[in-house]
Amino acid sequence: xxxxxxxxxxxxxxxxxxxxxxxxxxxxxxxxxxxxxxxxxxxxxxxxxxxxxxxxxxxxxxxxxxxxxxxxxxxxxxxxxxxxxxxxxxxxxxxxxxxxxxxxxxxxxxxxxxxxxxxxxxxxxx
Numbered sequence: 001x002x003x004x005x006x007x008x009x010x011x012x013x014x015x016x017x018x019x020x021x022x023x024x025x026x027x028x029x030x031x032x033x034x035x036x037x038x039x040x041x042x043x044x045x046x047x048x049x050x051x052x053x054x055x056x057x058x059x060x061x062x063x064x065x066x067x068x069x070x071x072x073x074x075x076x077x078x079x080x081x082x083x084x085x086x087x088x089x090x091x092x093x094x095x096x097x098x099x100x101x102x103x104x105x106x107x108x109x110x111x112x113x114x115x116x117x118x119x120x121x122x123x124x125x126x
Contacts, residue, residue: 040084094118
């Protein structure tokens with residue numbers, strides 16, 4: 001991811017992920033697709049591994065702890081992981097939300113598998 005991720009962030013900053021993937025500089029677009037794509041795939045692998053391990057644990061103890069997975073990341077990297085996870089789970093309703101939101105500190109995405117929907121989790125306005 002580095003140093004390309006840092007170079008792109010220094011140039012584009014906090015912005016919707018679409019700004020990284022669809023800007024005028026084609027070299028930056030290609031670099032963003034590689035950096036964010038690699039991050040997203042790696043994140044998805046970690047999430048699948050964690051949930052698979054938890055499912056095996058629950059099967060052996062007959063404990064139902066629910067179906068919530070919390071994943072935390074930097075405001076630019078988080079949308080790439082959310083986009084990858086939503087696509088893997090066929091939750092296409094709300095993918096534009098992920099692409100177009102300038103994710104702020106302490107915000108995230110709720111990917112609802114049952115409703116096949118994505119929503120933004122916002123921090124309270126003060």
